[in-house]
Amino acid sequence: MLIKLAFRNIFRNLRRTLITLSALAIALLLMILFDSYYSGLDLATFKKLIDYETAHLKFYSQGYKEDIDNLPIEKSFDPATVLSVLRADPLVKSATPRISFRSTLSNGIYQLPMVGLAVDPDQDQTVFTMKQSVIEGEYLVGTEEAVVLGYEVAKDFKAGIGDTLTVLCRTKYSTFQALDLPVKGIIRSDDVAIDLNSIIITLGAAQQALDLGKGVTEVDVRLKDIDQIPAFKKKYAGCFPGLELWDWKQVAEDVIAHSESHAMSKNITFACIVIIALIGISNTILIAAFERMREIGMLAAMGMKRRQIVGLFILEGTIIGTVGSAIGCFLGFLLVTFWTTRFGFDLSFAMKSWGNVGFRNLIFLGAWNIELILQAFIFGVVVSALSSIYPAIVASRMQPTEALRK
């Protein structure tokens, strides 16, 4: 009977109930959309990092990571043992060596500093997606002496396929080296950093030019299952003397920290939205309590105990919360399923004011997070019930004689 009574009571003032319901539903809907957007942005960022820069894991020489801003090629190592072990490991999809080095690119008229990437073209494409990003010319093969340029680099140098550019670098022994290399391909990746200031040459050419012998600065690993990273790290901790193992989150700690700050601002936004909605619920129940004072007096006169009156009003708030949360979550579910994860958020309009945000593609697909939708529903219901406690207590504390006189 209490449930029946509570249910009918919330429809007494239908307009007010609908406004309150809508406030909660819109709050949860926005929460779900924001989460989809932020999670989608994170996923896109992480995917870009893994596909172009970090892979799942990296082996560096001891101390290399602390000095990574200087790209110290003297901290190179022979990858043969590591690669042979990793390629036989069932956890590993593939592994590839790389050299990152400081360089300057010149066309004889002007020159610009670049990040040089030396790759094993055959192996690299099994870990990274650089080859798939070639938009002009071809990707490197074997140990050939040629260069692939980032799209923006090619634009800056007005270089085309077959043009020759000079790559200036320092060897392991700090002597200068100059390589005249034909442009073989131009890549346009999702990673603007690569397009803006990267040149790619073959590992063989780099090892010879930098006097590294068989040395590389890193071995990049892609696992069959990204969730196996902890198991992999445990397995190879201290396995190769002189080498350190880092996962992609450690390598990209700046990006992760940025993402966490996103998460915090997201949570603050959620809290603000939800607080506004809950003040609405609390207010609705409080007004209902004052409007029904005489009725509360009568219920008390009939022998309804204080806790039953509290229960009745909390039940009313909970029903409003449940219906509002269900509507908000259902609409959120529909929008995430049929809009954000299919068509995404087009942020190209923001590019003009934000400038370079690190992405080539400014349409982000939202992420689908059923866990958050369920959490939002439970959260909406629980907090609605909690926000009804104060008005319920106000109602239950009314003296029957006072209430009956109203």
Next chain:
Amino acid sequence: MSVVKMENTVKNYRVGKMEVPAIRGINLSIEKGDFAAIAGPSGSGKTTMLNLFGCLDKPSGGKVFIEEHDVISLNPDQLAEVRNQHIGFIFQSFNLIPVLTAFENVEFPLILLKKDGPRVRRKKVMDMLASVGIADLYNRLPSEMSGGQQQRVAIARALVKNPDYVLADEPTANIDTKTGHEILDLMLAMNQKLQTTFIFSTHDPKVMEHARRLIKVRDGQIESDVNQAGI
């Protein structure tokens, strides 16, 4: 045997910094089966007496006994329990729950009582609605009934749990004279049929005529207490 009794009962209300006496040392015993009217002008203390009899309020001094138990020491939940089990209420403005049908309004006190299952409750409610002459209106909301019909529902609601006594605060004040007489006749009939004690307040002389016992109060004291059964 008294169902409810006051002994030297005093009730004061605080108005600002002033203590205003509402009733001053009343001694009164209501016997089982009484059909008693408490009559008097506005401010004489009628409603205060009903509130004390109804355990809706506590006295400032003296005692109130329900079936020989002093209720002054009971906490709010215990008082609610006493109201639930022993007392029926009829209000001047009916005070039915507007979102419940006549049937549900009458069933409500039985649900609070938690004694009967749904079938027994249904029978009791329908029998009581039939007794007050509105069985056919069981599915109507209060807004779909006249004042007299609503007051009949209120009487059924007060009586359905078979209370020791029913308190009615000016039960005919909000209905026309003819319907008022019908309501009083109904209350009297139920009093005779069920042997339920009725205590009601009024300031209407015509209503007073219906009472078998007429207790007149003035300035918070009993002015007269007359048995009119033989009159």
